[in-house]
Amino acid sequence: MPKGIYIRKPLTEETKRKISESNKGKIRSEETKVRLSLSKLGEKNPMKRPEAREKARKRQLGKVHTEGTRKKMRLSHLGNKTKVWKGDKAGKSAFHKWIRTIKPKPNFCEKCHKKKKLDLANIKNHKYTRNPDDYQWLCHKCHSKLDFPDGLIGKNIKKKNGI
Numbered sequence: 001m002p003k004g005i006y007i008r009k010p011l012t013e014e015t016k017r018k019i020s021e022s023n024k025g026k027i028r029s030e031e032t033k034v035r036l037s038l039s040k041l042g043e044k045n046p047m048k049r050p051e052a053r054e055k056a057r058k059r060q061l062g063k064v065h066t067e068g069t070r071k072k073m074r075l076s077h078l079g080n081k082t083k084v085w086k087g088d089k090a091g092k093s094a095f096h097k098w099i100r101t102i103k104p105k106p107n108f109c110e111k112c113h114k115k116k117k118l119d120l121a122n123i124k125n126h127k128y129t130r131n132p133d134d135y136q137w138l139c140h141k142c143h144s145k146l147d148f149p150d151g152l153i154g155k156n157i158k159k160k161n162g163i
């Protein structure tokens with residue numbers, strides 16, 4: 001369309017509205033197309049990653065719990081170290097499950113080599129990587145030292161769980 005036409009023949013409100021609407025529609029559909037193609041691109045498809053599926057599942061589960069239930073759940077974890085270590089943070093248990101399959105539980109603590117009840121510990125500052133070398137099977141004592149080197153174990157466990 002030649003430029004001049006708009007100067008000689010001003011657009012009516014109706015025409016302006018139509019143009020504006022059709023442009024809005026174009027922007028929206030372009031955005032949607034880009035979003036869809038990005039979300040479905042190979043590894044970027046969130047549902048291809050097990051941790052994303054686990055996260056989505058946890059989110060769904062979370063919806064079921066009322067604030068009261070959450071409080072009860074938190075309190076039931078208090079003073080139970082095993083449950084504290086297992087944690088209820090999204091993704092953590094999925095990682096542990098995965099690590100367990102490639103790093104089988106030994107009979108002895110990997111740090112003090114004593115035969116005790118063992119926890120799977122992340123030794124890289126709780127960054128749940130996919131490298132099995134970032135994990136160690138530790139007894140509660142060595143795991144505590146790893147997570148709370150300052151020794152304020154009880155206080156920090158409460159802090160960690162938001163109590």
Ligand SMILES: [Zn+2]
Pocket residue numbers: 109110111112113114138139140141142143
């Ligand atoms: Zn140990």
